[in-house]
Amino acid sequence: MVDVIIVGAGPVGLSLALGLARAGKSVVVLEKDPGLHTTSRAPIIWPRTQEILADLGVMDRFESASIILKQFTMWNADSNHKLISLPISELKDQTHFPQILILPQHKTEALLYEALKAYPSVQVHFAHEVTGLSQDSESVRVRYATNGTSESEMVASYVVGCDGAHSAIRAALGLELDGITYPLMAALADVKLPYNDPNWVFPRLSVKDVPVVAVQIELGEWRLILPFTQDESITMDERVRLSVKNLFHQADYSLIWQSEFKLHQRISPQFALGRVALAGDAAHLNSPVGGQGMNSGIQDGALLCTALVKAIDTRNPALLQPNAEMRHAKINFGVNQFTNILTRVVMLSKGRYMPWVLRILNLVLKIPSLRQKFLMKLTMLGD
Ligand SMILES: Cc1cc2nc3c(=O)[nH]c(=O)nc-3n(C[C@H](O)[C@H](O)[C@H](O)COP(=O)(O)OP(=O)(O)OC[C@H]3O[C@@H](n4cnc5c(N)ncnc54)[C@H](O)[C@@H]3O)c2cc1C
Numbered sequence: 284m285v286d287v288i289i290v291g292a293g294p295v296g297l298s299l300a301l302g303l304a305r306a307g308k309s310v311v312v313l314e315k316d317p318g319l320h321t322t323s324r325a326p327i328i329w330p331r332t333q334e335i336l337a338d339l340g341v342m343d344r345f346e347s348a349s350i351i352l353k354q355f356t357m358w359n360a361d362s363n364h365k366l367i368s369l370p371i372s373e374l375k376d377q378t379h380f381p382q383i384l385i386l387p388q389h390k391t392e393a394l395l396y397e398a399l400k401a402y403p404s405v406q407v408h409f410a411h412e413v414t415g416l417s418q419d420s421e422s423v424r425v426r427y428a429t430n431g432t433s434e435s436e437m438v439a440s441y442v443v444g445c446d447g448a449h450s451a452i453r454a455a456l457g458l459e460l461d462g463i464t465y466p467l468m469a470a471l472a473d474v475k476l477p478y479n480d481p482n483w484v485f486p487r488l489s490v491k492d493v494p495v496v497a498v499q500i501e502l503g504e505w506r507l508i509l510p511f512t513q514d515e516s517i518t519m520d521e522r523v524r525l526s527v528k529n530l531f532h533q534a535d536y537s538l539i540w541q542s543e544f545k546l547h548q549r550i551s552p553q554f555a556l557g558r559v560a561l562a563g564d565a566a567h568l569n570s571p572v573g574g575q576g577m578n579s580g581i582q583d584g585a586l587l588c589t590a591l592v593k594a595i596d597t598r599n600p601a602l603l604q605p606n607a608e609m610r611h612a613k614i615n616f617g618v619n620q621f622t623n624i625l626t627r628v629v630m631l632s633k634g635r636y637m638p639w640v641l642r643i644l645n646l647v648l649k650i651p652s653l654r655q656k657f658l659m660k661l662t663m664l665g666d
Pocket residue numbers: 290291292293294295296313314315316324325326327388411412413414445446447448449450451471542544562563564565571573574575576577578580
């Protein structure tokens with residue numbers, strides 16, 4: 284019988300698998316999709332997550348693959364002025380990694396998957412869709428279908444649902460995500476520019492025709508983040524065209540990928556029941572404003588890994604509960620409240636007041652103690 288079955292090969296499932304493998308545990312990852320993902324989704328890796336990547340022995344690979352920012356500077360492309368500048372390097376006494384890594388999520392997943400290949404105790408099975416589970420005092424049975432064919436079963440001491448927002452594991456436990464869906468939506472578009480100035484400071488912001496923030500995710504490739512509400516008549520293509528014109532003062536670009544999605548703040552009432560635990564989007568969803576979603580999921584996985592190792596070694600599944608309760612409180616009163624405040628600020632006039640808000644924030648954060656507090660929160664190093 285395998286120690287742990289992880290359902291879902293997203294960043295949370297893969298990083299948890301790596302942590303368990305390094306602790307000498309046997310792991311099977313079941314992933315419904317036929318292979319790794321190819322879309323960029325979450326591009327920011329905060330210092331707290333970098334500390335976890337260092338513990339997992341992969342930080343060198345991440346630093347080599349990423350764009351590294353020592354300073355968080357928001358540039359107003361409409362007025363060609365700096366709006367706010369936060370020196371992440373000021374956190375050098377708090378962390379070994381006072382920096383932001385910018386890396387598209389599919390590259391994060393690929394690096395973690397590559398690192399897992401060094402551990403024969405881990406198997407990753409693609410095209411395996413989990414359909415249900417049952418547990419008793421000794422083990423958990425997981426049902427899965429391969430390529431839509433008839434169902435099979437696999438048994439483990441523990442199961443972790445890292446299977447995202449529509450988690451089959453959470454549903455099998457009879458748990459639902461409670462919370463709200465914001466009236467504001469977000470459109471994301473990744474564009475490639477024919478001309479890319481190496482001196483452009485980012486994130487870049489414009490509110491001229493449509494409110495937009497842009498982050499360079501690879502050399503010459505930019506993520507556009509466009510808040511909007513459903514009553515707007517302007518098409519997505521037009522929003523992207525106006526954004527490129529205002530942010531980069533050029534007309535040409537090629538669209539790599541785009542998506543529109545609702546913003547939620549939701550949480551499962553419990554993160555563990557018996558021998559089954561939840562982590563990442565399966566356990567909680569927060570607004571992507573602040574870039575905390577993937578990061579908090581990887582942090583769930585790191586804490587859960589420690590709890591699982593203890594539970595496996597002592598054959599005591601009750602050891603999952605204290606971690607689950609502690610993590611639930613941290614997400615509910617920490618990450619979700621912080622991203623809620625940031626999201627509501629963006630919602631003010633659909634993002635059009637952002638330059639004013641950032642200017643005021645820049646002034647307030649000139650006070651060193653407040654700046655330190657805000658930076659610790661943003662980088663996820665503090666409570
Ligand atoms: C379009 C988009 C843009 C985003 N942008 C940002 C951003 O800019 N910043 C940010 O912080 N966050 C962003 N997010 C959120 C971020 O991507 C998630 O927080 C992160 O992916 C969570 O990781 P996860 O491993 O928990 O879940 P996922 O990445 O969702 O991985 C879950 C995995 O489980 C698999 N799975 C699902 N059901 C089953 C099943 N029954 N059996 C087996 N496998 C299953 C899925 O195929 C998937 O591979 C974005 C999300 C989307 C969709």
